[in-house]
Ligand SMILES: *[C@@H]1O[C@H](CO)[C@@H](O)[C@H](O)[C@H]1NC(C)=O
Ligand SMILES: *[C@@H]1O[C@H](CO)[C@@H](O)[C@H](O)[C@H]1NC(C)=O
């Protein structure tokens with residue numbers, strides 16, 4: 348039942364999204380009905396006509412989706428960012444711990460008041476509940492037809508530019524920004540996922556995605572790949588000395604991180620990679636020194652007041668390509684074919700580092716006009 352209803356919604360969205368972007372100003376009810384008829388004929392289905400309520404008035408919005416543990420420690424910086432934005436061009440959704448309410452006692456920014464999901468779940472970091480939380484955020488944001496782009500952010504993410512720069516950069520792109528690559532050596536693929544997920548469709552990449560509405564629908568509508576992930580993409584348990592030799596067996600299990608594979612693999616399964624800029628918009632600096640004790644790969648470095656100075660920020664903003672070592676691929680950063688700096692956001696920032704960004708007016712006084720100059 349839900350599948351049928353969503354099938355209609357999806358088709359409608361695909362057709363109207365293009366129209367809304369191209370002929371936004373001239374979109375009329377007549378057009379919508381024409382499209383509805385067209386899609387019905389084309390797909391030869393007998394589903395009910397598309398509800399006109401899916402049409403929105405006003406500018407398209409970016410939905411900022413915050414996936415957080417509890418509160419938003421960097422709300423003061425986002426407040427400055429949103430204050431400089433146009434309220435008709437964005438919306439905010441927060442997935443926090445169940446029961447956590449965002450109000451004047453829990454956040455310094457009115458933009459976040461009551462923006463928490465009421466159906467949030469308990470999230471275990473690195474487990475499939477994390478991707479379920481992402482799906483809940485996307486589902487909530489899809490309720491508003493004006494939301495045309497979806498940006499997933501963590502509680503330690505910061506913007507590197509002002510609102511209008513971010514809005515233009517993301518809106519002009521007909522593609523999603525999804526860091527996605529093959530890693531043959533990685534060994535996180537579990538052969539038991541086959542045939543539902545063939546090995547050649549297995550992808551890896553950053554969890555922090557920016558996607559178009561069509562791809563958000565694909566993620567929310569998916570039950571098949573998600574259930575395979577729930578069953579077979581699990582974290583390796585930590586070594587428990589009481590378990591003795593059993594540890595050897597446990598440690599041989601595939602150590603899988605769902606949030607670094609799910610969206611990438613799902614979009615590959617749907618043959619949508621041609622609709623992606625295969626890179627992230629969120630900068631992360633990896634600490635490549637690992638101790639033998641940890642033995643779990645790189646960790647992102649957390650920026651503090653001391654190492655988030657203007658020179659450091661300038662370097663982040665100056666990056667114009669990304670090299671994917673496992674694929675020998677150089678990704679020159681573009682939006683709608685125009686060369687642009689790669690990163691709009693960065694993580695992980697401490698409150699001190701975010702304070703420094705704010706005092707240096709990164710988010711409210713924009714310093715690079717290259718994008719607007721080349722696209723206008
Ligand atoms: C994308 O670029 C093309 C070609 O330069 C241009 O015609 C189009 O208007 C751009 N799209 C948007 C949404 O700005
Ligand atoms: C990098 O990781 C090592 C080992 O965990 C740690 O000792 C070091 O402080 C980290 N460096 C930074 C800059 O976070």
Ligand SMILES: *[C@@H]1O[C@H](CO)[C@@H](O)[C@H](O)[C@H]1NC(C)=O
Nearest residue numbers: 431509511512711713715716
């Ligand atoms: C954002 O940056 C652009 C480009 O420099 C500038 O024209 C605009 O005034 C800035 N917007 C706001 C609201 O500060």
